[in-house]
Amino acid sequence: MNIDYLVGSKRDFLDFLDSIGLYDKVAILxxxxxDGLASGLFLEKILEVKGIKVDYIQFLDIRSDMVKEASVKLNELGITxxxxxxxxxxxxxxxxxxDLKRExxxxxxxxxxxxxNIKDISNMVKTSSEDCAALVTFVLGGDFLDSELWGWLxxxxxxxxxxxxxxxxxxxxQSFYPEVTLENISSSIPGLNARRISSALIYYRNDIQYVYNLVKERNIDELSEIHELIEEEVYKMVDDFSENKEYYPQNEIYFYEIKSRFDILSYVATLIGGTDPEKNFLFMYRTKDFVKFSARSSGLKLDMGHLMNEGTEGLPNSEGGGHVPAAAAKVPEEYVEIFKERILGKK
Ligand SMILES: [Mn+2]
Structure with missing residues (x-):
């Protein structure tokens, strides 16, 4: 399997693994x-084969002070x-x-x-957007991972x-599922498994460890009912989207606000955004602290990562960025109109 490394190599990863000693305490964030959950699980499995126990694993949301916040816990636990x-x-x-790298x-x-441009690129594997973290970790792990057990994930x-x-x-x-094509992948086995786990991550968003453990036990049948519940809600939004979406010609974007008791923003964005590569999409969802946005351009018509970054530039407590076809942003309620105007212009 060929991985598109931008920074670092498999050698760097293996050297870092070898640097872990008997008295080290290890964390995965x-x-x-x-993608993050699978990549974390592969890391844990790789370490297990090397005889290294993981002392702490945590699943993080993207926020501007995320490493600083996580460092408190890492220090408390004596992680090295x-x-x-x-x-x-x-x-x-x-x-x-x-700061963390110094300690x-x-x-x-x-x-x-x-x-x-980052100055220090040691201990780092960066790949192009299309090589997702789980795939990269799977390949880095190579012989340490049982591909019969984890190919599905x-x-x-x-x-x-x-x-x-x-x-x-x-x-x-296709080397695992020969029947999969671009057209049928979403209804294929990996497509269905992915949607089940993604539904569970929405439903149990305050207890990701629970979902992680089920995936680790390869017991995701447990998640079928929850998946149906979430999927029903998602399809309600898909129907509502076709009636209530708004079109903004400036960047040729369809805009839609999702109103649901579940945070299905990214799920809906991926589903609707994937249906038409000719169009660009921006979805909005209000949580109690922030207003979240998810942007899609599956045909790569617009650089959504760049657009989300531009939309949030200089706005306090806001952040935006991501990949060309899929990106996200988060802004406080009072800046929603500024953000929307920057991205969308006039109707
Ligand atoms: Mn990813």
């Missing part, structure tokens, strides 16, 4: 989505080695990341674009992160 995966912490919390051994595996993550749009990654999925 990963993204709270399916830290893996980050599926989080571009080197960009989001540059200072927190640099502990830190290794980063990620596929999100880096905002600026890496394929689910590839689906969830849109990584199958790259031909080599689709071929990789």
């Amino acid at each position: 990963t993204h709270n989505d399916l 080695k830290v893996f980050f995966s599926d989080l571009n912490v080197e960009s989001i919390d540059y200072e927190g990341f640099e 502990k051994g830190v290794f980063l595996i990620d596929h999100h674009p880096t905002r600026e 890496v394929c689910s993550a590839i689906f969830a992160d849109y990584a199958f749009r790259s031909e080599k990654n689709l071929k990789f999925v």
